[in-house]
Amino acid sequence: MADAVTADVISRAKFVIMATVQSLGRSTVADIPSDDHTVVFTIDQVLHAPAVLARSAGMEITVQLAAGSDVPAVGDQMTLFTTPVAYGKSIAVAEVGRAAAGTAESSTITAGSSARRSRPRPTLDAAHQLEEEQLRAHAAEADVIVAGRVVRLEKAGDPPLGEHDPDWWVATIAVDHWVRGAVADTVRFVFPNSSDVHWVNVPKPAPGEVGLWLLHQAAGEAAGLADYSLTDTYDVHRPHELDRLGLGGGGS
Amino acid sequence: MTLQCLVNIIPESLSGEAHQDSEPSLAVNPADTGQMVATALTPDLLGGPNSPIFVSADGGQTWAQRLVVPGNVPPAGTRDISAGFAPDSGVLYVGILSPEVPVNRRQLQILRTTDFLSTAILSVLVNRPGPDQPWVVAGGIQAQSGQAVDRVYVGNNDLARLPTSATVDFSLDADVAASSAVFSSHQIETDAAAERDGPPVRIAIHPDGTVYAVYQRWTKTSGITTTFDVVVTRDDNWAAGANPFSVLTDPADGSVGRRLATKRTAVFGSTIGQQQLRGDSAIAVDPTDPGVVWVAWGDQPQGVSSPWTIHVRRSADGGQTWSGDLRTVAQGKNPCLAVNAAGHLGFLCQALTGTGAAERWETTFEVTADGWASPAQLTPLHSALAASPAADFNPYLGDYAGLVSIGNNFYGIFSGSNHPDKANFPNGVTYQRHVDWDAQQLLDLDGTSGVPDSIDPFFFAWTE
Numbered sequence: 001m002a003d004a005v006t007a008d009v010i011s012r013a014k015f016v017i018m019a020t021v022q023s024l025g026r027s028t029v030a031d032i033p034s035d036d037h038t039v040v041f042t043i044d045q046v047l048h049a050p051a052v053l054a055r056s057a058g059m060e061i062t063v064q065l066a067a068g069s070d071v072p073a074v075g076d077q078m079t080l081f082t083t084p085v086a087y088g089k090s091i092a093v094a095e096v097g098r099a100a101a102g103t104a105e106s107s108t109i110t111a112g113s114s115a116r117r118s119r120p121r122p123t124l125d126a127a128h129q130l131e132e133e134q135l136r137a138h139a140a141e142a143d144v145i146v147a148g149r150v151v152r153l154e155k156a157g158d159p160p161l162g163e164h165d166p167d168w169w170v171a172t173i174a175v176d177h178w179v180r181g182a183v184a185d186t187v188r189f190v191f192p193n194s195s196d197v198h199w200v201n202v203p204k205p206a207p208g209e210v211g212l213w214l215l216h217q218a219a220g221e222a223a224g225l226a227d228y229s230l231t232d233t234y235d236v237h238r239p240h241e242l243d244r245l246g247l248g249g250g251g252s
Numbered sequence: 253m254t255l256q257c258l259v260n261i262i263p264e265s266l267s268g269e270a271h272q273d274s275e276p277s278l279a280v281n282p283a284d285t286g287q288m289v290a291t292a293l294t295p296d297l298l299g300g301p302n303s304p305i306f307v308s309a310d311g312g313q314t315w316a317q318r319l320v321v322p323g324n325v326p327p328a329g330t331r332d333i334s335a336g337f338a339p340d341s342g343v344l345y346v347g348i349l350s351p352e353v354p355v356n357r358r359q360l361q362i363l364r365t366t367d368f369l370s371t372a373i374l375s376v377l378v379n380r381p382g383p384d385q386p387w388v389v390a391g392g393i394q395a396q397s398g399q400a401v402d403r404v405y406v407g408n409n410d411l412a413r414l415p416t417s418a419t420v421d422f423s424l425d426a427d428v429a430a431s432s433a434v435f436s437s438h439q440i441e442t443d444a445a446a447e448r449d450g451p452p453v454r455i456a457i458h459p460d461g462t463v464y465a466v467y468q469r470w471t472k473t474s475g476i477t478t479t480f481d482v483v484v485t486r487d488d489n490w491a492a493g494a495n496p497f498s499v500l501t502d503p504a505d506g507s508v509g510r511r512l513a514t515k516r517t518a519v520f521g522s523t524i525g526q527q528q529l530r531g532d533s534a535i536a537v538d539p540t541d542p543g544v545v546w547v548a549w550g551d552q553p554q555g556v557s558s559p560w561t562i563h564v565r566r567s568a569d570g571g572q573t574w575s576g577d578l579r580t581v582a583q584g585k586n587p588c589l590a591v592n593a594a595g596h597l598g599f600l601c602q603a604l605t606g607t608g609a610a611e612r613w614e615t616t617f618e619v620t621a622d623g624w625a626s627p628a629q630l631t632p633l634h635s636a637l638a639a640s641p642a643a644d645f646n647p648y649l650g651d652y653a654g655l656v657s658i659g660n661n662f663y664g665i666f667s668g669s670n671h672p673d674k675a676n677f678p679n680g681v682t683y684q685r686h687v688d689w690d691a692q693q694l695l696d697l698d699g700t701s702g703v704p705d706s707i708d709p710f711f712f713a714w715t716e
Binding site: 014015032049054057059083084085086160163164166197199200202221231 | 263265268309316319326358384473530643684698
């Protein structure tokens with residue numbers, strides 16, 4: 001069996017399945033051409049996928065094998081690491097790696113309540129570890145990290161007259177616990193309050209909200225509104241997640 | 253004169269999705285109306301590196317997704333996106349705001365493919381900062397050699413050029429050009445006294461080379477309350493001359509651009525039925541007469557406390573003089589216009605009806621042969637409670653929808669609630685995704701697990 005499952009493969013693979021070869025040289029997705037590296041598999045188990053494909057076991061799927069790779073025989077079972085190409089009545093994906101069946105371990109992750117329509121999804125343990133490492137790397141880039149409560153919210157900047165204007169607001173946090181950065185008892189930061197599709201993924205602080213805040217030196221038009229900014233999906237966490245983020249030290 | 257089909261275009265293999273697929277656009281290949289492409293604020297839900305277009309090779313009966321648009325950042329995928337087929341070459345052009353730049357920047361990309369079903373990533377023809385809401389319209393001519401030459405126009409609101417931000421990027425040979433050099437970027441707004449222009453800049457092309465553009469000139473803002481004029485410009489030779497889009501002048505001051513409505517009021521970003529109001533605009537030219545042109549827009553005619561209202565007006569002299577309102581729709585949204593080969597106008601519009609918890613978004617398609625002098629033929633397409641599903645982001649339904657006419661047929665697309673209640677579709681509907689109509693429940697790929705309602709794009713074809 002091919003093929004070391006590297007961190008790069010884990011990172012690129014969006015859909016990881018244990019699957020059995022059904023037929024060679026054909027496609028299950030209309031108007032997708034097939035060649036000698038086009039293989040139809042039946043999904044035996046979904047190991048890593050967003051909720052949208054978490055229940056795709058039993059589906060036939062078209063896989064374009066990596067160029068130059070070995071072509072398996074009908075009936076072979078393996079773990080496939082893939083990235084999507086097309087969705088129709090069935091799915092077409094491209095192989096980014098493969099391993100012997102049973103190689104990869106998976107957990108079922110139930111997303112937090114913040115994602116309103118989130119549903120359980122299977123996630124490779126290795127992919128989950130990679131995501132956690134990326135989260136710690138993101139935290140390492142923050143200029144200020146504090147735990148505290150939102151005590152003030154105020155509108156700032158110009159009225160939003162463009163479809164994708166950020167609608168800047170400034171939040172003031174009463175600091176309960178500092179981790180990084182030189183801050184006083186309170187810290188102010190600017191954030192985009194717009195619910196436009198461009199900005200909706202950035203957390204919107206709510207009055208009284210308690211959190212662990214990862215702040216960054218404000219830049220561009222935001223710089224004139226506060227010293228720090230909150231502009232990333234992963235800039236707010238629960239206060240007890242210090243260890244998860246690889247953060248220690250600090251004090252009250 | 254009937255509705256041929258109404259289809260929820262989410263593919264069967266994405267039955268488990270619950271994404272807000274709002275703001276659709278539609279392209280139909282005039283040379284082969286079986287070939288269609290739709291776009292929406294749809295990411296690749298698997299988190300791959302590219303975003304989808306929706307494709308159909310059977311006249312809209314079935315739809316799939318191709319992950320061919322560079323970049324994929326949820327929840328929008330590509331941010332703003334629209335598409336158009338060139339009429340002779342069948343080349344597909346797509347305009348996007350690239351998601352591959354920081355969220356506080358806007359980067360227009362104009363993309364191209366000669367094979368709309370291909371899984372190859374679209375070629376990037378233009379990549380420049382500044383514009384918002386790219387709107388793609390493609391025309392074409394036959395060269396003396398017999399080869400098709402594509403003429404592509406992308407209306408946009410270039411906020412890097414404030415205050416004169418209404419802009420058209422265009423190419424007179426977009427299919428043969430290998431680089432971005434042949435796309436020109438022209439500010440159609442010429443009034444430096446304007447504070448800025450509104451988001452929608454729309455284009456209509458007649459096969460004889462007449463090209464119209466309509467935009468909204470904001471003359472005053474107070475907070476988020478805007479006062480604007482509706483302005484039409486025209487070019488009579490594909491914008492090929494030294495001063496494109498300068499044919500029409502305003503009789504009041506001789507400036508370029510004819511104001512067909514002035515001192516209109518709108519509260520930018522106010523909300524009805526979970527949908528923010530950020531400008532509505534549409535334009536269509538009669539294929540049988542380049543002098544007959546229709547325009548629609550939205551405003552609050554009695555001031556900030558009055559309902560958002562869609563207006564439709566007509567010019568029979570190339571945009572120099574205009575009718576009064578021929579049609580208005582209170583609480584309307586996303587007007588779309590197209591004229592068929594018989595000279596009949598198609599009008600697609602969504603409207604909020606009812607009050608309180610009973611508010612509904614109603615989507616209706618109308619066809620009129622005489623500018624509503626007699627009653628138009630009405631085709632109700634969709635009706636659903638406006639409060640459900642809850643919005644995940646703005647825009648809820650979209651800042652635009654889509655309507656195309658080829659021959660005597662109309663093809664349209666809009667977004668709305670996918671709640672599977674047959675009463676919501678008075679003329680019928682087809683879902684590709686799994687659904688239990690009796691239980692009024694969307695179903696996952698396993699055929700048993702429930703999936704929450706969400707906003708989906710719906711395609712329709714209407715034949716005269």
